[in-house]
Amino acid sequence: MRILLNKLPRPWIVDEKKDDGYTALHLAALNNHVEVAELLVQQGKANMDIQNVNLQTPLHLAVERQHTQIVRLLVRESCNLNIPDKDGDTPLHEALRHHTLSQLRQLQDMQDVGKVRSLDGDILFLARFLLMGLGTPGADKKSSASIACFLAANSADLNIKNKKGQTPLDLCPDPNLCKALAKCHKERNSPSIPTSNTVVIRNDQESLEECMVCSDMKRDTLFGPCGHIATCSLCSPRVKKCLMCKEQVQSRTKIEECVVCSDKKATILFKPCGHMCACDGCAALMKKCVQCRSNIEKTVPFIVCCGGTPPPAPLPPNVMNNGSRDNNRDVQKLSQQLQDIKDQTSCPVCMDRLKNMIFLCGHGACQLCGDRLNECPICRKAVEKRILLY
Missing domain, CATH: 3.30.40.10 (Zinc/RING finger domain, C3HC4 (zinc finger))
Structure with a gap:
């Protein structure tokens, strides 16, 4: 493999897909070929986030087969941990689903309550060392749980929902493992302690989505004409001035699902008409607002309407990080x-x-x-x- 990669006349052939969308890295992850996967990633510069026909990345396949060494390799090389497949499941969804299924199989085989209690003890024991990394590949009973905690410790999103509206934690009925996942995620993503003279501005997804009035519900009401999203639909009638810009609120519109795909929530605000009726995927294809048919001059993401910073624009193909074209x-x-x-x-x-x-x-x-x-x-x-x- 090393010789082939050195002599390869067409470097992009590393990411060539079969009819089912599988690349060489997909097959290496599926069959636990660790050395081949390492060569493809490090020497062949294979795209770790490429998806097959089922929108699965190599990380999805490695997590599904519980190949811990492949998972560790892909995460170490900074692959995207939050890419959803055709069902909206991220690799963390897959890990917890397999863990739950394995737990159910074990419970069916158990004959007394003592074994159930020992199982809970295993989970508590597991939580103590998961932040150190994955366990041994042969630990079949704990591999799914250890993979899940490893992904959470490396900033996998615990709140992302699949197409059934389920977060990864919804697929895990074990409260001890849920606590371990939350702890792994919190310790990895906890910011450093600020000095007393500085003001910390929270720009994380969770704080920007919660209602500024009740802090219980999520923001789902668009104020007009300012175009800000500050409250939930229950609190919005009480707000006379926008809590973000202090402008008089003239209209309140509850944000519904995308009127085009009816699959995702509307997340893009169209300017100058001020309508939010499409998700980011559908909005990218539009020239006119589907609600009022007026020309779209500018689009504003949901996170910006909530007071956050816009996500960085993706680089076009063959453009390097410094902005120059390859x-x-x-x-x-x-x-x-x-x-x-x-x-x-x-x-x-x-x-x-x-x-x-x-x-x-x-x-x-x-x-x-x-x-x-x-x-x-x-x-x-x-x-x-x-x-x-x-």
């Missing part, structure tokens, strides 16, 4: 495509002149070589007729 990759790809075209149009005999004569079998050659041939050089059929191309 022209070498483009040149290599174009050169290879040009060579492929030359190979297809050149004579298969002399490999010098262009094909300008075809045979009845469908293959061809140049005129000088074709006049001398009695058999097709490709399929070995007898040459019965020669047709010149002009």
Whole structure:
């Protein structure tokens, strides 16, 4: 594998997909080929976040098969832990679902209550060392739980919901493991203690989504004309001035699901009409507001309407982190495509002149070589007729 990667004329072929969307890294993660996966990621620069036809990343497959070494490798190389598959499940959803299923199988095999109590003891024991990393690959009974805590300790989102509206914690009925997951996530993401003279501005997703009045419900009401989202629908009638900009509230609109896909919640505010009726995926395809048909001059994300900072814009393909374009990759790809075209149009005999004569079998050659041939050089059929191309 190392030799192949060194001699590879087309570097992008590392991420080429099969008909089912699987790349080489998908197969390595699925079959627990740790050394192959490490070479593909570190030497071949394989895309760790690429998805198959089921929108699964290599991390999804490694978590599903409980291949802890592959999981550790992908997380160490900074893959995205929160990519959903076709059902909206992240790798953390998968880990907790498998853990719950394994627990149910164990409970079915148990004959007395004492074994159940020992099982709870295992979970408590597990929580003490999970922050140190994953356990041994052979620990089948604990591998799913250890993978889940490892993902949570590396900033996997505990609040992201799948298409059924379930968070990862909803798939875990074990309260001890839920506490361990919350502890892992909190200790990894806890900010440093600020000095007494500084003011901490919370910009995390949870604080920006909670209602500024009751702090119990989530924000779901759009104020007009300012376009801010500060309260839930129950508290909004009591608000006369926007809590963020102090502008007089003239209209209150509850944010519903996307009117296009009806799958996700509307999260993009259209300007200048002031409507929020589409999710980020559908809004990217629109030129006009689907509600009032007015032209869209600007889009504002939900997080900005709540007072947060906009997410960084994704870099276009083949653009490096410093903003410059990676022209070498483009040149290599174009050169290879040009060579492929030359190979297809050149004579298969002399490999010098262009094909300008075809045979009845469908293959061809140049005129000088074709006049001398009695058999097709490709399929070995007898040459019965020669047709010149002009």
